[in-house]
Amino acid sequence: MATPVGKSPAIPHPPGSLLVGLFDSGLGGLTVLRRVHEAYPHTRCLYLGDTARVPYGQRSVEDIRAIAAEVVHWLRGQGVGVLVMACNTSNALALDVAVAEAGVPVVGLIDSVAAQIQSDRVGVLATPATVASGAYRRSIQACRPQAQVLEVGCPAFVPWIEAGDLDAPGLRDAAQEYVAPLIAAGVDTVVLGCTHYPMLRPLLRSLLPAGVTLLDPAEAAVQRLGPLLASLGDAPEADLALDAVIPAQQRSRLCVTGCPEAFAAGASAWLGHRPTVNQVDLRSAGRAF
Ligand code: DGL
Numbered sequence: 001m002a003t004p005v006g007k008s009p010a011i012p013h014p015p016g017s018l019l020v021g022l023f024d025s026g027l028g029g030l031t032v033l034r035r036v037h038e039a040y041p042h043t044r045c046l047y048l049g050d051t052a053r054v055p056y057g058q059r060s061v062e063d064i065r066a067i068a069a070e071v072v073h074w075l076r077g078q079g080v081g082v083l084v085m086a087c088n089t090s091n092a093l094a095l096d097v098a099v100a101e102a103g104v105p106v107v108g109l110i111d112s113v114a115a116q117i118q119s120d121r122v123g124v125l126a127t128p129a130t131v132a133s134g135a136y137r138r139s140i141q142a143c144r145p146q147a148q149v150l151e152v153g154c155p156a157f158v159p160w161i162e163a164g165d166l167d168a169p170g171l172r173d174a175a176q177e178y179v180a181p182l183i184a185a186g187v188d189t190v191v192l193g194c195t196h197y198p199m200l201r202p203l204l205r206s207l208l209p210a211g212v213t214l215l216d217p218a219e220a221a222v223q224r225l226g227p228l229l230a231s232l233g234d235a236p237e238a239d240l241a242l243d244a245v246i247p248a249q250q251r252s253r254l255c256v257t258g259c260p261e262a263f264a265a266g267a268s269a270w271l272g273h274r275p276t277v278n279q280v281d282l283r284s285a286g287r288a289f
Helices: 030-039 061-077 088-102 110-114 128-133 135-143 157-162 169-185 197-207 217-231 237-244 260-271
Strands: 019-024 044-049 082-085 121-126 148-153 189-192 213-215 253-256 277-279
Touching: 019 030, 019 061, 019 088, 030 044, 030 217, 030 260, 044 061, 061 088, 061 128, 082 088, 082 217, 088 110, 088 121, 088 128, 088 135, 110 135, 110 217, 121 128, 121 135, 121 169, 128 135, 128 148, 135 148, 148 169, 157 169, 157 197, 169 197, 189 197, 197 213, 213 217, 253 260, 260 277
Parallel strands: 019 044, 019 082, 044 253, 121 148, 121 189, 189 213, 253 277
Antiparallel strands: none
8 A cells, every 4th residue: 555645634633632742863753652652542742753864863963953943943833732852862962952942841861761770880872972962971970970871872773773674784783882882891771872772672682681671761751741741731531532533543643854655664663553654844834734
């Protein structure tokens, strides 16, 4: 069947139902979106994958901040009522930009997971930009000053994941290289500090000692989202009647700045259904839907 692209079918928006905005450079933020769906199946989401500019993780700080400003400005224009950072790189380098642009509450990945870490020997796998920012080390040590934090940049991961090439021998070799210093340092907790990396969980699990705990920051962020949704007056019961028409998970809107067909194909494996994906121009004013 052809991938549905272009204009989404009209999806009813009941009064009282809040729109949660998420963005990432590409497919990675879907690991966050999936957790939001699992935890709050009746909450509607608008996801922006900035695939025209993926990967973010090798860009300059100035680029990452300018991109975050543009994307969050666009999401605000679409009427999101809360923003979940679904990109660690933007979270690490442009959280202040996102907060200033969003005009609505912003839930971060890095501070959310840092507050839950129970170990003093922590490894972080992340993009080169996130590692260079030191954001994970600072956030973890703000909660546990005695913690040793070893951050490793993994530049090869995102291009392979975006290409859907999870069985490439080169990917396994790169993963082996990235986890080696963590194993040598004897960490007992490894943070998946890029939202693309939960897609590599089975590979990373197979390379790390059995006693090492793998943490996906999205889990902690999604826990923070619940009370926030309640305090913002999200009314999931308003959506319940729609279930018969459109399943809850398919009511989220997925948008990209690059090729919608490629994104739909890459997203299906992770979401369990082939989504409708719209291409959008972030500079055009007004609602895309
Ligand atoms: N998935 C994003 C992150 O969490 C960005 C990865 C990239 O584009 O380099 O860092």
